[in-house]
Amino acid sequence: MITAGIDVGAKNLKVVLLKDNNVIGKSTVLMEMDRKKSINEGLDACLADAGIRKEDVDYFVATGAGEKSVNFAQKGITTVTCDAKGVTALNPSVRTVIDIGANEARAIKCDGAGKVTDFAVNEKCAAGSGAFVEAMARAMEVPLEEFVELSLKSEKSTPINAQCAIFAESEVVSLVHEETDRNDICRAVHDAMAGRIASMAKRVRIEEAVAVIGGVAYNKGMLASLKRELNVDFFIADDPEYVGAFGAALLGAEMVNQN
């Protein structure tokens, strides 16, 4: 049995193909304005990676912000449910999932079977998401990778506005003009975002083990800031941005089996 999980994120599309619950293909593409075109491109890339045809897939599950755009999916399931399923399949001891994507951050509390018991999602503000860090890196005129490296060199905490990306950017510009150490500014951005996410995560009452997933899980500067806030170690999956799509494909397999 082959199932597909298609996670239509705000910035990237992630596709995972499972055969008997083993990953046989994965792909990611940037989401463009023509969402359906991006979805088809991502799926084609994943099918090529697995060496199969679309007709070979028994069940498609869509998830993510653009879930409804996948018009060929048999089922749409929310990211919250897919994240919990995907993470606990990879590490059954996880009880709290922090998913930081480009557009949204969310904290999920779940049991060992991946059943969601509580969740919180950041409100309409970019200051809790990956887009915030990217915007700040642009304001600092450095690539994201360098931005992360600079932040890890800082040993000083510099408070900035964590509420709004627009105000935060103007504060970053002010810090630049005040000739604040660049390393400290980069860390301040991560600290601000981590503060927002930690406060959201605490709403679901954090219980270990804690997993961080989503594209921002690659950002070691962010993880360091988040660890300072929460004082816990994190489980980081090998491909943290694919966990939602992986969970979707697993849920698809469960549905096929139920039927």
Next chain:
Amino acid sequence: MTENIYPTEQLKCWGKAKELREKYYRDYATAHETGGVRWAGGANNIDPILLGLGDDVHGLTGEPYGATVAVDRDFAARCHQAVEEKGYKRDVCAYMRNYWGSILIDEFVFGGPFPKPDFLWQFHVCCSHAKWYEEVARIEKDVPYYCTDLSAGFYYEWDEALGQYQPAPKDYRIQYVVDQLQEGIEWLEKVTGRKYDDEKLIKAAYNYFESLSLWAEICVLNKAVPAPLDEKTMFSLYVFSALQKSKDEYVEFFRELRDEVQDRVDRGIAALANEKARIMSDIQPPWGFLSIFRYLEDFGCVSVGSYYTFCLMGMWQIEKDGTLNARETPQSKGIVLKDREQTLKMLADWMLSQFMSTLFYTHKFKSDIMIKIAEQWKCIGAIMHYNRGCEGLTLGVAENRMALMEAGIPVVSYEGNMGDEREFDLAETQGKIDAFMESLGLK
């Protein structure tokens, strides 16, 4: 959409409700044409006192007006712009901004110029209430203003033996309010030039008690499965006590509604044909987006009420076994109101005992009642609005959420604003509802 399993019918008194509401606003706007008087003030008031001046004293209560503006999102946007241009902050009460904005653009949301009140009669319930009408008095150019302070203290006490809150009225607290009302009546005579009629006050007081008790009685009927009323409909019905509690036509409407809802319960008539699960909400919704309640229905989920819908304009008593019931009225207990002082004492006692007022003293009382609502109305979860538009009723909301979670009642929260759509994201909220429905096994 899930399968329909219950019969449904439209409420028979729906047309009457619409007429009554239209008449309320029309009466206010046209009061001067028939020699009547206009007053304005908050909905959370002791309005029988005004009827001692005569039946032609017509009110405009601020909160329902602010909510009505919120539903007309273009109108609301113009109000917000006008208010912000005058330098008011956008984080203050959204109802208040909608109301002030209507004055500033000189438009009544029901048409025509904004009708200027003859006097302002307000009760200081939350931190905004007194300032709201103080500012109205200034913007409207010296409209006489009287405000009664209600910060008399917490009405209830925790009963260790019963393991729940019980009423603990204190005479000096009630007298604190009564003394202000006595002065207020003298003030009303002075500003209107009318002689005050205590007989009319007493008649209106009986109506006041009955209206508030009847609404609670109607809410109790919603314990039935299937629920005879959904909360979106209840929003349109509780409001009559927020408009006018004490005139005959309003209490008659509530009697008719109670009888109709009882009939729906007896015949198994559902608000939602596909009801398979029930939840409750919490405080004011984002009024411009009541569609979120319809969205729930796609999952077979009906919101059967809330602390807000039940308690803002309903009067309750907590039985020894924890059951929530409509509060017995003085007349049902055989109490005869004989004079002004006795009537004002009874009215003040009811006002101070109102469940909604407890928010300003402790979040624990509301948490306890919310858990009782969940249990008695058979709710499997709660949807809570972190309402940026109301600094009063959002007090303790996060603590209420934690208390529900600890009691094993799942909660989803969303941020928004009851009267300012700029702070609400429909798609994001629907996404949260999707995830919540999945976690409850309803999707």
